[in-house]
Amino acid sequence: MNLTEYVQLVSQEDFGRHFKHQAQWNNRLRSTGGRFFPKDGHLDFNPKVYQELGLDIFRKIVRHELCHYHLYFEGRGYQHKDQDFKEILKEVDGLRFVPSLPNSNSKPLKLYRCQSCQQSYQRKRRIDTKRYRCGICRGQLIQINQTKD
Template sequence: MNLTNYVKQVSLEDFGWEFRHQAFWNKRLRTTGGRFFPKDGHLDFNPKIYETFGLETFRKIVRHELAHYHLYYQGKGYRHKDREFKELLKQVDGLRYAPGLPAKKLKLHYQCRNCCTDFYRQCRIDLKRYRCGRCKGELHLLK
């Protein structure tokens, strides 16, 4: 799917206004569905939202970002707190907040041999180099 063409299509169908800039996938986005950049007018979207929730939810996020875009270029209130933004978002049935993505599961469980404090990590740590933050005790990996 060509993202910029899709955003242009949504803009014409749902707003009746033309989208004249570029849209990009941004894999670094974690908690947000998309971003609007007033400086150069481009939009960033989170590909994980599209992969996880599908096209219907993603289209609502595109509408949200296009609401920012169109209101900014019309000289109206384009921020989340502005009345014009809230009204336009309601008219086009856009999402106010991005749905939460499932959190990464913490895979490794370490425990201090001295005070039994638990530590959860995604990456392995060097047990010879790191100690417990509470008591400076030795850590070991639990399975």
């Protein structure tokens, strides 16, 4: 069974409606499980979510994207902020957010501490400690965990 056939099956079983467009894998997706394209009606899905989180989580992501799809073609509110979307997503037990992938290559946080008041800061990016000071007492910052950038 290919991806489009699987999405058609989920649409019929969980929504009682037909899915008439294409579904495809998109390896470039990083932080999202799928996307709906109103312009042509197709759906993109992140293959890593299926591979690393399994079919149960992936089916909930398919339901999420199908909520966008069906609401859009019915002329109802299909965006995350719309009440129609929130209600249908809850009815079909779709996921609001994708759980983080276990093998995601996120960079470790850099930890800084003020030498005067001991206030600690976490940052994704490196801070120039000669240029920036503590926001509380204006003391000098030092990096606690030394990482190679």
